[in-house]
Amino acid sequence: MDLKNKGFFDEEGLQKSNRFPKNRGFIISSDAFIGLTVLAFLILVSLSYVAQVNIDSWNNIDLINSARDLSTVLEKNLVFENAIKQQSSELIQQNINESLQSICFEARIYSSTDLNTPILGALKADCTKSFSELVSVERTIIVNDSNVSFYVAKMEAWYK
Amino acid sequence: MNNKGQFFSPDLLIAISIFLVILGFFFYSSNSVFSQIDFFEIKKDADEVSHSTMNILVYSPGVPFNWEEKSLADTNLFGLALNRNVISQEKLVALITDLNNSYSQTKSKLGFGRYDFKLQLLDLNGSVLYTSYLDSNNTKLEIIYERTVLFNEQIAVLRGVVGLEK
Numbered sequence: 001m002d003l004k005n006k007g008f009f010d011e012e013g014l015q016k017s018n019r020f021p022k023n024r025g026f027i028i029s030s031d032a033f034i035g036l037t038v039l040a041f042l043i044l045v046s047l048s049y050v051a052q053v054n055i056d057s058w059n060n061i062d063l064i065n066s067a068r069d070l071s072t073v074l075e076k077n078l079v080f081e082n083a084i085k086q087q088s089s090e091l092i093q094q095n096i097n098e099s100l101q102s103i104c105f106e107a108r109i110y111s112s113t114d115l116n117t118p119i120l121g122a123l124k125a126d127c128t129k130s131f132s133e134l135v136s137v138e139r140t141i142i143v144n145d146s147n148v149s150f151y152v153a154k155m156e157a158w159y160k
Numbered sequence: 161m162n163n164k165g166q167f168f169s170p171d172l173l174i175a176i177s178i179f180l181v182i183l184g185f186f187f188y189s190s191n192s193v194f195s196q197i198d199f200f201e202i203k204k205d206a207d208e209v210s211h212s213t214m215n216i217l218v219y220s221p222g223v224p225f226n227w228e229e230k231s232l233a234d235t236n237l238f239g240l241a242l243n244r245n246v247i248s249q250e251k252l253v254a255l256i257t258d259l260n261n262s263y264s265q266t267k268s269k270l271g272f273g274r275y276d277f278k279l280q281l282l283d284l285n286g287s288v289l290y291t292s293y294l295d296s297n298n299t300k301l302e303i304i305y306e307r308t309v310l311f312n313e314q315i316a317v318l319r320g321v322v323g324l325e326k
Contacts, residue, residue, distance in 0.1 A: 039182070050193055058207045062305075065211075069218070069308040072245045073315055095315060098284040100306055 059159070063135040066103050067157035070096070071139045074107070080141045080153050083120055084109060093122040104131075104158050109141070112150035119151075131158035202324055203303070209271050210305050210322050217279075218307045218318060219244050221251070228254035232262055238270055240318070246310045247318065252281060252290055259292035276323030281309075283316055300324060 074080050074095055083091045096105050104127035108118035123129070134156055141151040216222075222239030224230065228251045235258075240251045256279060258266040267277050278294035289311075305320040 047189075050196075058211060061211060065215070065307065069245055073308050073310050076246060076310055077313065077315060098315070099308065100317070 060133060060135065063103065063133065063157045063159070064137065066100055067105070067135055067137045067155045070099055070105060070157075071107070071137055071153055071155040075139055075141060075153065080109065080139075080151070081143050084141065084143050084149075084151055085145060087120070089120045089122045092120065093125075096122050096124045099124065102160055104128075104160055106156045108154045108156075110152045110154065112140075112152060115152060118154075127160065129158075134158045206275055206303060206322050206324060209275070210303065210320060213271050214305050214307055214318070214320050217241070217255075217320075218247075218309060221248070227251075232258055232265060232269075235269065238266075245308070247281070247316070249312065252311075255279065256290055256292045272322065276321075278321040278323070280319040280321065281311060281316055282319055283314065289316065294321065294323065 074092065077095075079091050079095050083089060092107050092109075096107060099105055104124050106123045106127075106129070107121065109120040110116075110118050135158070136154060136156045138155075139153045141153050143149045143151060217238065217240045219241055220237070220239030221241055222228075222235070223237040224234075227235040227238065228248075238255055240247045240255065242248045255266070259277070259279060267273070267275075270277060276294055278292050280291040281289045283289055301324045303322045303324070305322065307318045307320075309316055309318045
């Protein structure tokens, strides 16, 4: 049987159904699409884990050290004691304002008999109480005036 | 023989191209991630050494307590404190002199074997009162550690600058 003459082959002898196959493969087949989707998902998940690595893991310790340092220095420089004697927060405010630039501080002084209501307080200028991480340290202040009194200085610190 | 299978069909070329692009992306991103992990490790180590050393400098008088009167070889541990957070001028000057004159030896005794270290004392206006010399041309990153201290009855800032070398 002459198939060429019956239309099954063209002039070059190619079978017509092979030359223009109707079920030809797609560039992105369904399988490849699913595979790529799973791959992209895995990449995103792994990248999200990498992004969670915190390079500033010492931030909290830095904050605690800074708050401890400032409260120690203010105590040893008699700032807390003089502020209590003068019943004025101005001295504390002045010193806190000149502290490390990147950190906000708030100092409050309580009488040892009432730890709920501060008798003095100072918040560093240009700071608001907005933070993701806050540390708090306390020191006991002894004021020797006519009689010995005990106070507690509470210093809070957070990053600007 | 015209309909014989080809070694490189258009589909195969496209598939190989996509595969190579994905492979290239993986190599690029993995190199970036590895270099970031290396940097994290170095910074973590520098952080540990720096925090430990700065704590000792600010809290301890050193070992022996009068190390500033002794030679560098007789100094076991540097410390600058007369008492907690109160810095001795004599100890500070002695340490800065040691850093300027015998940098490598002093740096090693401080614990900064792999890293560069510069010590400064600043007043609250940011003016440098004392500083050691450090050639920062070879450092690619400087990490600053600041501690609030009392110096000559004035509040000051003790700054340690740790340099990660290129």
